[in-house]
Amino acid sequence: MSSAISVRHLTKDFQIGIRGLKLRAVDDLSLEIPRGQVYGLLGPNGCGKSTTLKVVLGLVSATAGEISILGHPSATAAARSRTGFLPEAPYFHKFLSGRELVTYCARLSGVRPADLSAAVEDALGLAAMTDAADRTIGTYSKGMLQRIGFAQAIVHDPELVILDEPTAGVDPVGSAAIGRMIHAMRDKGKTVVLCSHLLGQVEQVCDRVAIMDRGKLVLEGRVEDVLARRDRHVMTIEALTPAAREAAEAALAAHGARVTSVTHPRRSLEDLFRELVTGSRDA
Amino acid sequence: MNPSLQRTLWISRVTFLEAVRQRFFAFLMVLGAAMVLSSVSFRVFDFGHGELKFIADFGFGGMFLFGSVLSVVMTAQLFFSEIDNKTALTLLAKPLSRSEFLLGKFFGAWAVLGVFVVVLSGLLGAVMWAREQELVALAEQAGKVPVTFSASGLGQFALLQWLRLGVVIAIVLTVSALARTFLFAVVVGSLAVVAGQLQWIAQDAVLKPTGSALYGAFLWLSTRLLPNLQQFNIGDALVLGATGVPAEAVAEVAFSGVAYMVAYLFIGTLVFRRREI
Numbered sequence: 286m287s288s289a290i291s292v293r294h295l296t297k298d299f300q301i302g303i304r305g306l307k308l309r310a311v312d313d314l315s316l317e318i319p320r321g322q323v324y325g326l327l328g329p330n331g332c333g334k335s336t337t338l339k340v341v342l343g344l345v346s347a348t349a350g351e352i353s354i355l356g357h358p359s360a361t362a363a364a365r366s367r368t369g370f371l372p373e374a375p376y377f378h379k380f381l382s383g384r385e386l387v388t389y390c391a392r393l394s395g396v397r398p399a400d401l402s403a404a405v406e407d408a409l410g411l412a413a414m415t416d417a418a419d420r421t422i423g424t425y426s427k428g429m430l431q432r433i434g435f436a437q438a439i440v441h442d443p444e445l446v447i448l449d450e451p452t453a454g455v456d457p458v459g460s461a462a463i464g465r466m467i468h469a470m471r472d473k474g475k476t477v478v479l480c481s482h483l484l485g486q487v488e489q490v491c492d493r494v495a496i497m498d499r500g501k502l503v504l505e506g507r508v509e510d511v512l513a514r515r516d517r518h519v520m521t522i523e524a525l526t527p528a529a530r531e532a533a534e535a536a537l538a539a540h541g542a543r544v545t546s547v548t549h550p551r552r553s554l555e556d557l558f559r560e561l562v563t564g565s566r567d568a
Numbered sequence: 569m570n571p572s573l574q575r576t577l578w579i580s581r582v583t584f585l586e587a588v589r590q591r592f593f594a595f596l597m598v599l600g601a602a603m604v605l606s607s608v609s610f611r612v613f614d615f616g617h618g619e620l621k622f623i624a625d626f627g628f629g630g631m632f633l634f635g636s637v638l639s640v641v642m643t644a645q646l647f648f649s650e651i652d653n654k655t656a657l658t659l660l661a662k663p664l665s666r667s668e669f670l671l672g673k674f675f676g677a678w679a680v681l682g683v684f685v686v687v688l689s690g691l692l693g694a695v696m697w698a699r700e701q702e703l704v705a706l707a708e709q710a711g712k713v714p715v716t717f718s719a720s721g722l723g724q725f726a727l728l729q730w731l732r733l734g735v736v737i738a739i740v741l742t743v744s745a746l747a748r749t750f751l752f753a754v755v756v757g758s759l760a761v762v763a764g765q766l767q768w769i770a771q772d773a774v775l776k777p778t779g780s781a782l783y784g785a786f787l788w789l790s791t792r793l794l795p796n797l798q799q800f801n802i803g804d805a806l807v808l809g810a811t812g813v814p815a816e817a818v819a820e821v822a823f824s825g826v827a828y829m830v831a832y833l834f835i836g837t838l839v840f841r842r843r844e845i
Contacts, residue, residue: 342661345844362663370661376653378582380589392578393662395571437658447661 287356289445289476290318290341295350297336297500310336312500314350318493320444323467323477325491325508327484333500334480335373338449342370355444366395369438373450373480375430379423383414383433386422387440394441404440411469412436413462428459435466446470447478452486457558464490485555488512521550575664579672580679583646587680592642596634597684603630604691608699618715619703620696621808627692628803631729635684636761639736643677644753647744656845667837674734674741674833681733689726693719696807721806724818731825732800736761738829739795742836745843763790764797771796795828 297311311333318324326334339345341352343360354364377386387405396404409415412432417425425433431451438446448467452460460483467490470477481487487494488508495505504511525533525547534544587593607626650656650673660669696717707714740757747753767790774787799821805813 339657339845344657344660346842362665365661366663368661370658372654372657372661374654375658376655377658378586378655380585381582389578389582390658390662393575393659393664395663434658 287353288317289320289322289324289355290316290478291351291353292316292337292341293351295337295340295352296348297333297340297345298348309500311340314497314500314502316495316502316505318476318478320355320476321471321474322492323471323479323490325487325494326478326480326497327482327487327494328497332497334497335449337497338370338447338478338480342368342447366441367444369394369441369443369446371431371434371438371446371448371451373453375434377422377430377433377437380421382419382421383425383429383436384409384418386433387418387436390437391440394443396441404442407442408436408440411439411466413466428455428462431455431459431463432466435463439470443475445476445478447480449480450482451479452481452483457555460486461555461559485553517545572665572668576668576672576675579659579664579669580675583673583676584679586649587642587646587677588683590642590645592645593638593680593684596638597687600630600634600684600688601691603627603634604688604695608695618808619699620715620717621804623696623699624692624717624803624807627688627695628725628801631685631688631692632801635681635688635729635733636736638684639677639681639733640740640757640761641754642680643673643737643740644744644747644750644757646677647673647741648750648753651845652750660845666840666843670741670745670837670840671833674737677737677741678730678734681737682730685726685730685733689722689729693722696722715808717807718809718812721809721812724813725803725806728800728802728806728818728821728825731822731829732797735764735795735797735825735828735832738832738836739764742832742839745836745840760794761797764795767791767794767796768798770794795824799824 293315295311295314296309298307298309300306301308314333314337326337328334336345340347341354341359343365346360352359355367357364357367381389384405387408388401391401391404391408406415409418412435414429414432414436417429422430422433435448435451438448448463451463451467455463464486467477467479471492479487479491491508493505493507494511496503530547537544604627607623610622610626650659656669660666697719700714700716704714704716736757739760740753743756743760744753747756770787770790774784774791778784778787802813802818802821806818
């Protein structure tokens, strides 16, 4: 089976000014994004992530290289009909209601009239926007805008969903909700490509990650593989007394091992925040 | 219905809704309507022409002026708002072609101008009919032949104005597809309207012998690239003319408008296809 996205030797130059100076945004990038996984594309601002996504979607032309989506050349209607996209900081027509927007996007994505109502309700339900669907978009909070953007991206049941900074400017509760939506998509067998600066969330939801810097790929692999330090181990111990610790260190030293640090496990601030403010969603 | 046509119509529908919700549209519509309605108050300044002609000219002027401003500014705004706020990114990432997007914008904007023309023509017709009744009564009392206007002629004129504004919208969309800023699109679009109004001068000049081949080529090219927008201004003959205008002549003007619309939209689509968003 072909990859969800295959990028081979992609290079993208932008011409700047009248003299045509070239700015290389993406430099000989090759990626294979497998199907059915959540894939994180990381990197600092200006590293070429969004440009790569735009080239993949056919919104920007490649200077060199080949890209295919689900086996189809990118930038073709066949490829885009099976792809959903949520751009960074999306803006939608304020006068439309959430339901009207999702219906509009469903029709543009080729959902048949007979399936339209069910598809729209499913997408609104998955994005937890059913209750606010009849309000105009102008009244939505930032988190709701992202969620309605997510709904429009998945309304045609695409095999591949591309999310560019889906949690930018969203509070931790909204961010966690988007994380749950991403998990739900993976559970349905979809491929999700996530571009984000929130490394903690990427670590939680992604199966694989690629890190870009200055247009080049600097690291790619499974999250466990790229984060694990195979020469170190962590044990969580309850009721550790000083005597027990001394005995344990002695026992380990007898086998040539050495304790390098002993700390108390911490929960993340995000976990604590979510625990404390559960139920105060911005609906 | 053809899926491509369906997508185009959905873009048109949302474009139309967006445009009619803008204060700019309402403002120009009210100004245009006020100009038509106020023509009755100003009819004493008819400069020796008939009152109905003065009222008609006032209405035609309002339709031309505010329709032109609306078609240039609103079209550029509708196009650039989608590009600037990234709505176009969301839409063009769907199986929607650039030509469908551009045509959707065109038909949405043209429909808005259709509403504008219908409302103003309706108002103008009502004002002229009311005054015509009074003038007919006065003429009969004086034993004179009354001056009347042709409602069907007004309908034909409204149709031609709608076509003229469609040509302007197509030109502005083509410029917008190329332009990087809203201001550039508005300025160049406005200049194109002015040049189109003056195109007949180049048409006259091209018929006269010229010593310079370069100048001759420039004139020839100008007359082909720019539509003659003056040819749509046959309101006097259509609405007040005693003999009207032959149907073939009206059809010829309409065909010319449609041909320019198609040509500019084709060029606009080619340009927009290459645009990086």
